[in-house]
Amino acid sequence: MSKKIEQRIEELRELIREHDYRYHVLAEPIITDFEYDKLLRELIDLETANPHLITPDSPTQRVGSDLTKEFKPVEHTTPMLSLSNTYSEEELYDFDRRVKEGLPSSEKVEYVCELKIDGVSVSLRYVKGKLSVAATRGDGTIGEEITTNVKTIKSVPLSINNNVLDTYKLKDFEVRGEIYMEVEAFNKLNQERELLGERTFANPRNSTAGTIKLQDPKIVAKRPLKIFLYYLSSNNLKEGTQYGNLQLLEKLGFRVNRNYSLCKNMDEVLKFCKEWEEKKDKLPYEIDGVVIKVNSLRQQKILGNIAKSPRWAVAFKFKAKQATTKLNKITWQVGRLGTLTPVAELEPVFLAGSTISRATLHNIDEIKRKDIREGDTVVIEKGGDVIPKVVSVVLSERPENSAEVKAPIVCPECGSKLYRPEGEVAIYCENNLCPAQIRGRLAHFASRGAMDIEGLGDALINLFVDMNFLHSYSDIYNLKNKRKELIDIERLGEKSVDNLLSAIEKSKQKSFEKVLFALGIRYVGAGAAQKIADHFLSIDALIKAREEEIESIYEIGPSISRSITRYFSEKKNREEIEKLKKAGLQFEKKKVKAVSSTLDGKTFVLTGTLSGMSRDEAKDKIISLGGSVTSSVSKNTDYVVVGEKPGSKLDKAQKLNITILSEEEFLKMLEK
Numbered sequence: 001m002s003k004k005i006e007q008r009i010e011e012l013r014e015l016i017r018e019h020d021y022r023y024h025v026l027a028e029p030i031i032t033d034f035e036y037d038k039l040l041r042e043l044i045d046l047e048t049a050n051p052h053l054i055t056p057d058s059p060t061q062r063v064g065s066d067l068t069k070e071f072k073p074v075e076h077t078t079p080m081l082s083l084s085n086t087y088s089e090e091e092l093y094d095f096d097r098r099v100k101e102g103l104p105s106s107e108k109v110e111y112v113c114e115l116k117i118d119g120v121s122v123s124l125r126y127v128k129g130k131l132s133v134a135a136t137r138g139d140g141t142i143g144e145e146i147t148t149n150v151k152t153i154k155s156v157p158l159s160i161n162n163n164v165l166d167t168y169k170l171k172d173f174e175v176r177g178e179i180y181m182e183v184e185a186f187n188k189l190n191q192e193r194e195l196l197g198e199r200t201f202a203n204p205r206n207s208t209a210g211t212i213k214l215q216d217p218k219i220v221a222k223r224p225l226k227i228f229l230y231y232l233s234s235n236n237l238k239e240g241t242q243y244g245n246l247q248l249l250e251k252l253g254f255r256v257n258r259n260y261s262l263c264k265n266m267d268e269v270l271k272f273c274k275e276w277e278e279k280k281d282k283l284p285y286e287i288d289g290v291v292i293k294v295n296s297l298r299q300q301k302i303l304g305n306i307a308k309s310p311r312w313a314v315a316f317k318f319k320a321k322q323a324t325t326k327l328n329k330i331t332w333q334v335g336r337l338g339t340l341t342p343v344a345e346l347e348p349v350f351l352a353g354s355t356i357s358r359a360t361l362h363n364i365d366e367i368k369r370k371d372i373r374e375g376d377t378v379v380i381e382k383g384g385d386v387i388p389k390v391v392s393v394v395l396s397e398r399p400e401n402s403a404e405v406k407a408p409i410v411c412p413e414c415g416s417k418l419y420r421p422e423g424e425v426a427i428y429c430e431n432n433l434c435p436a437q438i439r440g441r442l443a444h445f446a447s448r449g450a451m452d453i454e455g456l457g458d459a460l461i462n463l464f465v466d467m468n469f470l471h472s473y474s475d476i477y478n479l480k481n482k483r484k485e486l487i488d489i490e491r492l493g494e495k496s497v498d499n500l501l502s503a504i505e506k507s508k509q510k511s512f513e514k515v516l517f518a519l520g521i522r523y524v525g526a527g528a529a530q531k532i533a534d535h536f537l538s539i540d541a542l543i544k545a546r547e548e549e550i551e552s553i554y555e556i557g558p559s560i561s562r563s564i565t566r567y568f569s570e571k572k573n574r575e576e577i578e579k580l581k582k583a584g585l586q587f588e589k590k591k592v593k594a595v596s597s598t599l600d601g602k603t604f605v606l607t608g609t610l611s612g613m614s615r616d617e618a619k620d621k622i623i624s625l626g627g628s629v630t631s632s633v634s635k636n637t638d639y640v641v642v643g644e645k646p647g648s649k650l651d652k653a654q655k656l657n658i659t660i661l662s663e664e665e666f667l668k669m670l671e672k
């Protein structure tokens with residue numbers, strides 16, 4: 001009996017490894033996630049019943065269950081070197097010259113060009129074909145052991161097929177590469193963190209570095225980490241080439257970046273570098289240059305290293321879009337929710353297509369870390385080509401009398417004492433009546449995505465707040481009673497006042513979800529407002545709702561629900577809504593009743609990808625036919641619609657005996 005179980009366990013492991021490889025390395029899966037999960041489930045169950053059969057390379061060990069308390073130091077078998085950088089053609093030709101000078105004059109030199117992935121380097125040691133230790137670079141000689149975390153990256157093979165090892169006569173070996181996050185996955189992660197009120201990461205590399213050092217591998221497993229391997233070393237390997245090793249790595253089952261090229265001379269190398277400098281933004285991940293390596297490993301050995309970098313490789317770094325200018329002043333901007341953001345007021349400078357006179361400094365910790373001061377000459381960069389940021393200070397140009405920046409203690413706008421929650425870097429002005437917050441809220445309310453009041457822009461809002469005409473949203477709808485006074489304002493003629501007043505009247509037609517978004521409740525963006533309005537249909541129902549009900553809405557999390565209940569618990573907010581109701585704004589949504597109301601009152605959960613429509617479309621259809629959609633399966637769920645690659649919701653539905661609909665069945669139901 002136990003032999004049979006052992007055999008089945010081995011069989012399952014082999015199957016899962018194969019599918020992991022197909023899915024994560026080749027990106028060509030041949031079974032659905034559902035089928036895959038079934039195999040994994042069976043293995044977990046067998047291993048749970050027979051714990052003595054668990055091996056460290058079992059696919060079940062990817063998501064470690066134990067918390068690592070700290071990272072153990074690991075000495076690298078050979079130092080993990082870094083590369084010296086080059087920034088120009090001349091420097092690359094210098095490198096080529098040095099390489100040739102270091103080799104007998106009869107030798108021909110070829111180079112392999114690879115993309116320089118902007119991530120975190122890692123070393124993986126395999127003993128008898130099984131992953132034994134994964135380590136960070138550390139100081140190059142000693143790194144930190146991060147095996148449990150690395151095991152969560154599905155494209156890292158935990159063991160290598162014995163036949164393959166035999167073919168290449170490999171047993172113990174080391175591979176090195178770069179762990180990274182794709183830009184889109186990184187943005188998504190940051191959005192989720194923002195929704196949950198957690199600190200966002202500055203870029204994919206920081207996010208990767210932070211993730212790989214987390215203490216809980218279960219959280220690591222949820223982060224979208226990926227890996228490319230570019231180095232292979234083993235005592236058994238006969239001397240070969242870097243080009244051959246990249247191909248061998250792939251044969252061993254490792255994920256290799258295919259954008260590499262064998263170049264016969266420096267001209268070809270330069271062509272490769274230029275091409276990728278142009279094309280780099282089209283890649284789904286970030287690269288910060290090209291790595292150029294001498295192809296022959298024998299030549300690499302002859303050339304050796306200087307200090308911490310090899311003589312046989314160099315990095316060609318792409319030019320960041322940077323400029324240097326003077327930072328005249330640091331001001332603190334108060335947002336509509338009271339958050340203070342430091343802003344660098346710069347001597348205007350032209351950078352990558354536009355003139356820049358302001359750059360964000362993020363927060364006080366960032367200012368301290370970079371030691372940025374007023375009067376400094378600073379290097380600015382267009383991060384991701386959007387909001388410019390201050391990268392560093394040119395210390396040699398610092399004026400003598402400069403002083404460290406201190407965080408303000410009182411709000412620069414209203415003078416009230418500021419609040420900095422413990423352990424947070426953010427600083428808040430808690431005075432709801434702070435004119436900056438009022439201006440920010442009003443601007444958001446009138447903006448295009450919200451009430452879309454044409455003509456009520458920042459300039460008029462500032463003016464009306466200063467003149468005490470506007471404090472709250474409802475004041476906007478009372479402006480019509482001040483028509484004469486408005487016309488008397490020098491800059492505003494009768495016509496523009498009437499245009500403004502009619503735009504204000506028109507905004508009363510805006511739908512409930514727009515009004516809900518316009519209220520500016522923390523974390524309630526346009527998308528969330530739409531989902532909430534669809535679910536509750538009226539502000540009165542929403543005011544009465546408990547957090548759990550709000551959270552049960554598909555894609556609405558605890559930060560949003562908590563923020564909403566907190567908002568409505570304040571009397572003055574409820575009073576303001578009453579005033580807006582009186583003014584005639586829409587606080588209800590008309591439910592579109594289906595002719596035949598098949599879905600009336602039915603609750604749906606969607607899981608997996610539908611082939612014929614997006615999730616949002618499916619959801620809209622359900623709602624328009626009188627049903628509702630929630631994000632999690634409970635005993636109150638009527639139907640679970642299962643698309644391709646369904647998640648754990650399907651298991652739960654099966655357990656709770658809830659009717660499961662295929663996409664086809666679901667479509668039929670919509671047609672009825």
Ligand code: IVH
Binds near residue numbers: 178
């Ligand atoms: S080779 C001795 N190849 O860039 C050679 N490095 O400063 C060492 N990197 O620490 C590395 N992509 O983290 C190499 N294709 C690539 C790379 C790469 C990214 C990183 C790596 C290394 C740093 C060099």
